[in-house]
Amino acid sequence: MTTSPRTGRVDTSRRSVRPLYAAGFTTAFGAHAVAANLGGLSHDAVTSLLVLGGLLALYDGAEVVLKPVFGSLADRIGARPVLLGGLGCFAAASAVYAVADSPGWLWAARLGQGAAASAFSPAASTLVARLHPAAERGRAFGSYGFYKSLGYTLGPLLGGVLVWAGGLRLLFTATAVLAAAVALWAVLLVPAVPPLPRRRQTLADLARRLGDRRFLAPTAALAAATAALSVGVGFLPVSGAAAGLGTVATGAAVSVLAACAAVVQPWAGRAVDAGRLSTRTGLTAGLAITAAGLLCATLPGLTGVLTAAVVIGAGTGLITPIGFAALAGGTPEERMGQTMGAAELGRELGDAGGPLLVASVATVATLTGGFAALAVLLALGPPAAVAGRSRTATPPR
Secondary structure (H helix, E strand, C coil): CEECCCCCCEECCHHHHHHHHHHHHHHHHHHHHHHHHCCCCCCCCCCCHHHHHHHHHHHHHHHHHHHHHHHHHHHHHCHHHHHHHHHHHHHHHHHHHHHHCCHHHHHHHHHHHHHHHHHHHHHHHHHHHHCCCHHHHHHHHHHHHHHHHHHHHHHHHHHHHHHHHHHHHHHHHHHHHHHHHHHHHHHHHCCCCCCCCCCCCCHHHHHHHHCCHHHHHHHHHHHHHHHHHHHHHHHHHHHHHHCCCCHHHHHHHHHHHHHHHHHHHHHHHHHHHCCCCCHHHHHHHHHHHHHHHHHHCCCCHHHHHHHHHHHHHHHHHHHHHHHHHHHHHCCCHHHHHHHHHHHHHHHHHHHHHHHHHHHHHHHHCCHHHHHHHHHHHHHHCHHHHHCCCCCCCCCCC
8 A cells, every 4th residue: 555645645445445435324324314213202302393403403503614624624634533533423422312311412412423424524525535546536426425325315214213113312322333333444444645735825715716616616516416405305205295195105205316316426427437428517417407306396296206306316416426526626635625625515505505495485485386496596506607617527637
């Protein structure tokens, strides 16, 4: 195992990145498994919708504030220590509620989980980028996104089984064991990637780099994809229930959405690496497909729900690996963590902004109007930023 003196990239086997994929699964599973089951069998801890909303916002709020911070820290001290520290803290935060089992400790555990995920999530994506040459990053981020989507898919299902079998304490125990196991796996296989020398950066330099089209275009597309994904997960069951569908059917539709995103991402990554798909074409097509999926959600009954789930999943699955590969290709190696942290912040804002937009429009009009409003925004907004990019996600040698 050797390290390139110019780029700091470690020449290593593919086994070393598998714990990073597992870390992506952990953050997705931990977030959705708990969020989907907080209000089910925990009446002692979640006593009202206001309390439930606060617990859900606590996790996401920690990520919004801390992801850029930990991304910059990964550049300063190395991404591996941030990854391991985040996974260890996630395990500890999960164990807090598993042991204490009190409403107050549930708030502390959820805040700790969000803060820990803010550390190891951008660190994992930074390591995915730095452990692969530019020509293989599309495939790498496609695989990373595949396992993350598996976490989104299995989280609510397996989390529901665990809560049914042993309550929230069993679920938090499972997330603690999962995070600890992935941390140990990473200790054994993930190599140390030393931080690279960095030129002094002023706030003006940072603003100029983050305002560059090479950052804004893929980040806007990633935020839009996350907004659509969050809306699909949150509002397609509402639309299905209004059409008389049961919880099994609507839950299956959400799983179909995540599964389609998981299947498409590796294919999209390979297409980018092979030069069959450019960044501009892939992101524009992904946004158009996602917007079409949101319009499908306006169709009545099971047809609209399932069609929307398939098309939204395919569109977001196309955007995600291409967006991250483009960000990695346009970022100096020594600033990779900072870029990934800032991009994750953009995704979190999309995660919150999409449902807020749809809910606001639905309040004054209808839910179908909310779907249509987000579809129009995706069709007109981010594509304008993407249109100026003519480079592929793989930078020229």
